[in-house]
Amino acid sequence: MSLTPKQIERIAHLARLELAAEEIPAYSDSLSRIFGLVDELDRAQTAGIEPMAHPLEDQVQRLRADAITSPNARDLYQQNAPQVDGGLYLVPKVIE
Amino acid sequence: MSGVEQGGWETVIGLEIHTQLATKSKIFSGSPTAYGAEPNTQADLVDLGYPGVLPVLNAEAVRMAVKFGLAIGAVITRRSVFARKNYFYPDLPKGYQISQYELPIVGKGVLDVMLEDGTVKSIGVTRAHLEEDAGKSQHEGVGVSAIDLNRAGTPLIEIVSEPDMRSAKEAVAYMKKIHTLVRYLGICDGNMQEGSFRCDANVSVRRKGAEKFGTRAELKNLNSFRFVERAINIEVARQIDILEGGGTVVQETRLYDADKDETRSMRSKEEANDYRYFPDPDLLPVVVGEDFIDAVRATLPELPDAKAQRFQSQYGLSAYDAGFLIASGEMADYYEAVAALVPSDAKLVANWVMGELSAALNKDGLDITQSRLSAAQFGALLNRIVDDTVSGKLAKEVFEAMWAEGLEADVVIESRGLKQITDPAAIGAVIDEIIAANPKQLADYRSGKDKLFGFFVGQTMKATGGKANPVLLNDLLKQKLAP
Numbered sequence: 135m136s137l138t139p140k141q142i143e144r145i146a147h148l149a150r151l152e153l154a155a156e157e158i159p160a161y162s163d164s165l166s167r168i169f170g171l172v173d174e175l176d177r178a179q180t181a182g183i184e185p186m187a188h189p190l191e192d193q194v195q196r197l198r199a200d201a202i203t204s205p206n207a208r209d210l211y212q213q214n215a216p217q218v219d220g221g222l223y224l225v226p227k228v229i230e
Numbered sequence: 231m232s233g234v235e236q237g238g239w240e241t242v243i244g245l246e247i248h249t250q251l252a253t254k255s256k257i258f259s260g261s262p263t264a265y266g267a268e269p270n271t272q273a274d275l276v277d278l279g280y281p282g283v284l285p286v287l288n289a290e291a292v293r294m295a296v297k298f299g300l301a302i303g304a305v306i307t308r309r310s311v312f313a314r315k316n317y318f319y320p321d322l323p324k325g326y327q328i329s330q331y332e333l334p335i336v337g338k339g340v341l342d343v344m345l346e347d348g349t350v351k352s353i354g355v356t357r358a359h360l361e362e363d364a365g366k367s368q369h370e371g372v373g374v375s376a377i378d379l380n381r382a383g384t385p386l387i388e389i390v391s392e393p394d395m396r397s398a399k400e401a402v403a404y405m406k407k408i409h410t411l412v413r414y415l416g417i418c419d420g421n422m423q424e425g426s427f428r429c430d431a432n433v434s435v436r437r438k439g440a441e442k443f444g445t446r447a448e449l450k451n452l453n454s455f456r457f458v459e460r461a462i463n464i465e466v467a468r469q470i471d472i473l474e475g476g477g478t479v480v481q482e483t484r485l486y487d488a489d490k491d492e493t494r495s496m497r498s499k500e501e502a503n504d505y506r507y508f509p510d511p512d513l514l515p516v517v518v519g520e521d522f523i524d525a526v527r528a529t530l531p532e533l534p535d536a537k538a539q540r541f542q543s544q545y546g547l548s549a550y551d552a553g554f555l556i557a558s559g560e561m562a563d564y565y566e567a568v569a570a571l572v573p574s575d576a577k578l579v580a581n582w583v584m585g586e587l588s589a590a591l592n593k594d595g596l597d598i599t600q601s602r603l604s605a606a607q608f609g610a611l612l613n614r615i616v617d618d619t620v621s622g623k624l625a626k627e628v629f630e631a632m633w634a635e636g637l638e639a640d641v642v643i644e645s646r647g648l649k650q651i652t653d654p655a656a657i658g659a660v661i662d663e664i665i666a667a668n669p670k671q672l673a674d675y676r677s678g679k680d681k682l683f684g685f686f687v688g689q690t691m692k693a694t695g696g697k698a699n700p701v702l703l704n705d706l707l708k709q710k711l712a713p
Contacts, residue, residue: 148504150318187311187333187509194309195514200253200290203260204274211278212270221269222376225320227369 136166240438241466243401243431244393247408248386249418250426251294257362257385258285265424273379279323284512291385294417295335295360296518296526298387301415301533302355304339306523312513315505320377321365331507334359342535343403344553353404354392361386398462402455405429410534414559422453429458433465445479449493451486461486465493537562545569545576554584561598564605571609575616582612586629602633611639624648624696652699654706661710664689676713
């Protein structure tokens with residue numbers, strides 16, 4: 135299958151990627167080839183096989199006790215942040 | 231207005247209720263969940279979405295979700311799966327929310343809700359899934375949004391109803407029932423101001439008798455029972471207006487603005503509404519065995535419906551009274567403590583708890599756990615009504631003094647001289663004086679003006695400062711006024 139430029143733009147938008155118009159054909163080509171691989175997988179006979187939620191299918195999630203084990207380390211973590219103010223992380227304005 | 235039918239239209243409502251679970255630590259990290267801490271002091275590397283970290287599931291969150299499921303008779307999924315819900319927003323640093331999608335831990339259940347007219351309606355619960363809360367954003371700054379991630383990773387169950395509600399009032403009744411239930415279960419503090427219990431409503435309208443649902447709008451930001459009712463009614467009116475004008479309703483998310491009392495579109499978010507769910511590879515399937523479920527079942531308290539039934543049979547209360555008293559477990563406990571002290575008149579206790587006491591609590595903005603009167607103090611007052619020491623009317627004065635000054639009932643009655651007069655001779659003497667002073671009224675009464683009986687009752691009560699025992703007073707007056 136071949137993805138249309140419009141579909142590529144939508145996928146890019148969902149991933150918050152900015153694509154220039156001239157980049158679209160290349161992405162269209164490589165993403166279409168990935169879809170081709172998925173099409174091949176679709177041909178596998180899966181009738182009667184229960185879907186797996188995880189490759190380690192014989193194992194189950196371990197649970198931890200409800201205990202506070204992470205002390206406040208805000209100052210340390212915020213050294214990595216480009217901009218903070220009054221303990222808050224600042225990001226470019228998102229208007230809702 | 232029942233809201234079931236408005237000019238040939240029928241309203242259809244489904245609710246998604248987000249309930250913060252009352253765990254000490256977060257669902258996937260060891261950060262605290264306490265409300266109101268300094269910004270970002272309760273967010274660790276997992277909550278911040280740092281690379282290389284792994285979520286580890288909190289056992290208590292699983293236990294609480296199962297407890298809710300058992301309380302509504304729902305199917306508990308023995309093997310549930312966490313999924314990633316992908317979207318970009320700065321209060322969600324990972325770029326996905328860990329939620330449950332195809333296999334939620336709680337499956338179909340049902341909740342019986344009592345409506346205003348006393349009828350009971352069963353509302354279906356489609357599912358309840360475990361997920362993590364997001365952080366909080368503030369947009370007051372110029373050119374920047376400020377992010378606090380303390381709330382990120384707080385455990386939630388999202389309780390999704392069937393589209394079974396037909397009016398805003400039904401939706402509120404259902405929401406209140408869930409609110410009561412989660413507090414009974416001790417899995418949520420129910421604090422709506424702090425966002426511990428929040429609701430989104432899916433609202434549509436259709437022609438009465440139509441089988442197909444209309445196009446729905448999702449209302450967000452409903453953080454009080456009052457707002458839920460108002461927002462739904464406003465949205466229903468808006469949709470009917472559009473349809474009657476020949477237009478079509480657009481499926482979209484709308485924000486309720488309480489200040490302007492309107493709903494408005496949030497189209498920007500709608501455009502990106504493609505969550506691309508897939509199983510989270512960082513988390514294995516969650517398996518709950520029969521022993522785990524049995525252990526949780528053993529911790530279930532007496533549930534609201536069972537308590538309401540018991541209040542009706544044990545105390546002889548109406549369904550309405552029982553429903554009022556069991557709405558919070560603390561209120562029910564208080565009622566039972568007082569009723570135990572006043573065993574001869576459980577109905578009197580109910581009337582006073584629902585009347586004077588609730589009014590006083592409301593006026594002072596207190597809940598029952600903050601009552602200025604202990605159950606023992608309140609019971610002592612009611613016993614003075616039962617044993618005829620004070621009339622019901624003067625007992626209200628006693629109550630007010632007790633509430634304001636923190637005094638015991640007997641002290642107020644004694645110091646204010648409010649003790650009821652139960653001596654027939656004393657009341658008779660007062661009546662004789664009243665009769666002697668009102669010869670015209672006496673003559674009129676005896677010639678057939680029965681209404682003047684009330685006049686004599688009033689005069690005698692006035693002369694005794696309201697303290698004459700009313701039953702005795704009536705009997706004596708009848709005797710003395712008879713020709």
